[in-house]
Structures are given as C-alpha cells and as structure tokens.
Amino acid sequence: MSINITPRTDYSYLFNSLGTSNRTGSSMLDFNFSDYNSIKNGSYGKLLRAYYAKDSSATDSAAKSEDKKKASTSSETAVKELTAVSTEASALQTSAAKLINKGTDSLFKEKDITTTESDGTTSTVRGYDVNAIYDAANDFIQKYNSFIGKGADVSSSSINRETESLKSLVSNYKNSLGKAGITVNDDKTLSVDEKKFKASDITTLKSLFNGNTSFAYSVATKASLIGTNATSEANKAKNYTSSGSYSDTYSSGNLLNSII
Numbered sequence: 001m002s003i004n005i006t007p008r009t010d011y012s013y014l015f016n017s018l019g020t021s022n023r024t025g026s027s028m029l030d031f032n033f034s035d036y037n038s039i040k041n042g043s044y045g046k047l048l049r050a051y052y053a054k055d056s057s058a059t060d061s062a063a064k065s066e067d068k069k070k071a072s073t074s075s076e077t078a079v080k081e082l083t084a085v086s087t088e089a090s091a092l093q094t095s096a097a098k099l100i101n102k103g104t105d106s107l108f109k110e111k112d113i114t115t116t117e118s119d120g121t122t123s124t125v126r127g128y129d130v131n132a133i134y135d136a137a138n139d140f141i142q143k144y145n146s147f148i149g150k151g152a153d154v155s156s157s158s159i160n161r162e163t164e165s166l167k168s169l170v171s172n173y174k175n176s177l178g179k180a181g182i183t184v185n186d187d188k189t190l191s192v193d194e195k196k197f198k199a200s201d202i203t204t205l206k207s208l209f210n211g212n213t214s215f216a217y218s219v220a221t222k223a224s225l226i227g228t229n230a231t232s233e234a235n236k237a238k239n240y241t242s243s244g245s246y247s248d249t250y251s252s253g254n255l256l257n258s259i260i
Helices: 020-024 033-041 043-100 130-153 157-171 174-178 194-198 202-209 215-239
Strands: 111-116 122-127 182-184 190-192
Touching: 043 130, 043 215, 130 157, 130 190, 130 194, 130 202, 130 215, 157 215, 174 182, 174 202, 202 215
Parallel strands: none
Antiparallel strands: 111 122, 182 190
C-alpha cells in the first residue's frame, strides 16, 4: 500500500498573524518592527553617539584637569629647584668677590698683623693675614660645594650639563689646588686642609684666589652664567600655560655684577 503526500508550497499561513497592526509591534516571531526601523534609520546610532560623546567629554575633562594639576605641580617644583640654583650661584659669587678683590681692602694686601702669645705678650709684624684668607677661601669652598649640589639635583638638563662643565673646570685645577692643601674629591666637591693651606706660599694662594685670572674668578664666572640661566628657566616655568606657551617675557641679569 502506498501513500501519496502532496507537498504544500504555500507557506503564507505561517505569517497570518503578521498583519498590518503587527508591523509596528511584536509578531509571533517576536520581531519588533519599531526597533528594526529605529536601527535602520539610525536613531539608535545617534542616541549611542550622543551618550558616549557626553561620557567621553566628561572623561576628557577629568583627564585634562588632572594633567593641568600635574603640570602645575611639576612647574612649581621646577621653579623651586631653579630658584635654589640661582640663589646658591649668587652666594658663591659674593664669596668669591671677597677673594678676587684687589682694592684697598683686599685680603691679599700686606698689613700690620698683631699676635698674642700664650703668656699674654703681643707682637706686631707686617704681612698677610693668612687666617682671614683661609676663612674666606674655606667659605668659598663650602659655597661651591653647595652650589654644584643644587645644580646636579635640578630637573633641568641644561643646568645639569652646565654644572658638569663647572666640575670639569675645577678638575683642571686639581694640581694647583693641591699645592694649597685643597683636594678635588671624586664627586668634584672640594675639601681643604687648614694647616696645609696656611703653610702654603702666598704666591700660590694669590694665583688661585686673587684677581680676574684666578681660579676663583673662573668658577664665579661660570656660576654666574649658570645662575642667570637658572633664573631664566625659572621665569619660563612660572609663565608656562596649559596651552603650551609662555604668558610673559623674561630677561637675563648681568654677569658678575657684584665683583666687576
């Protein structure tokens, strides 16, 4: 016995429930034509873009605010560092001026030196006040050490390089300084042996510390340049704006005003 099955080619019955009224709502297949039309005409896309644009704007605003805060903090730190370098440079120049001076009150002019013996007796001789020269030279050395310490710590690469250049200059005087009991240490700081210094020949001390051809003058000149550049960079840092430009101009000071 055979059974003949006639295939049904009309499938419209499956969509009988998809009348006109359902084309704006849900059908038996759970397909929402309203959603479809919204997707098709871009309404969803516009909504999502608006939403994420607003969210992105808030994120960008917060990021910019944080960046400005960091930039401000960094700028303040740079100003403090550079100002310290400038201050130390000025102190070193002032100290050097006392030694460099060749005027009537120069430390390297002979004068009446009065000494008091242990028994209370006094005597006066004509000569150089080695104690005063040592005190001034020791002060100069301490000021130099402090200055290069500040110059090495600053975040400015140009000031770092100039400080290293000053250290190299000092190293070139190593042998001459040694004759006056002054040692150039491994970190390029200086230390002085008081006894050896005071026993040094006065000509050696003059060549190192007195006049415009001396070691002290060379150091003071270089320190003045570094200090001036540090001041300029500090002024730049003060006037740096969030737009990446400078809000004001600045000017450099004169070199060695205090000793020339």
